[in-house]
Amino acid sequence: MAARIPTLDINRFESDRDAFVAELGAAYREWGFAGIRNHGIPQAEIDAAYDVFKRFFALPEETKKKYHVPGGGGARGYTPFGVETAKGAQHFDLKEFWHIGREIPDDSKYREVMPPNLWPEEVPGFREHGYGLYQALDRLGSRVLSALALHIGLAEDWFADKTDFGNSILRPIHYPPITADDIPNVRAGAHEDINLITLLVGASASGLEVLSRKGEWVPFTADADTIVVNIGDMLQRLTNHVYPSTTHRVVNPPAAEARKPRYSVPFFLHPNPDFLIDVLPSTVTADNPSRYPEPITAQGYLEERLREIKLK
Incomplete structure (x- = not known):
């Protein structure tokens, strides 16, 4: 089942650009999801980050x-267990998490909406490995956005000056063992x-499922060397749904696995807070008229959504 969602080698962006861009664009138009391998982030770097995150949650x-x-x-x-709730869901998600944001100077025009990071003094190496992974994923995300831009007729660097101070977040998540049967909550609601x-780098267990256009839940457990990359609502809105933001969830595993x-x-990956999300003219056609006549800033959109998921 998982193989139905394509996994592509990002090295082909350099060696076989046109074909790679076409295949990646097609994968996102269909699924809103793809796997990216040969991403260039050393496994040792990923493992070191996971190690400090696990030590914090312990x-x-x-x-x-x-x-x-x-x-x-x-x-x-830190956001404690039992706070975040999927939009429209009755029950909170079974998780706790930490947020690392972009390091910016105090005199930045974005400081008011992008506060300084916190670093747990109890976990040596947390800042070094946590922010190192943040920067590596930020660079990789920029490469993916370059390919997506080319696929819809934009310049390769179209996103560069719109995301260089993006309010992007690295979110280490801990889903504790589930010790009770028949609970209504899931690890992450749809x-x-x-x-x-x-x-998404290195999920330590299965559970991620993606809702297909046919309405089927398709498990997507990536190989160890693959990073899962999916479209979010801001890009869906910007591209007038050419790139769909696909519903996904993290289901509770069978009993024995649930105890782990x-x-x-x-x-x-977010745009700069003052970026105006306005439907790209190239994505508006007779068959796909503009769905969003009113533009909105990235910060305005973010705040609206944070209220919906009970974080604000």
């Missing part, structure tokens, strides 16, 4: 809660992502 509850910012919408630091694209923790680390 800390006592009261220690972790020192890094929770009440009223901060989860923008930085949802779409808010941002431009999401890069699950970790995953998505990177949510």
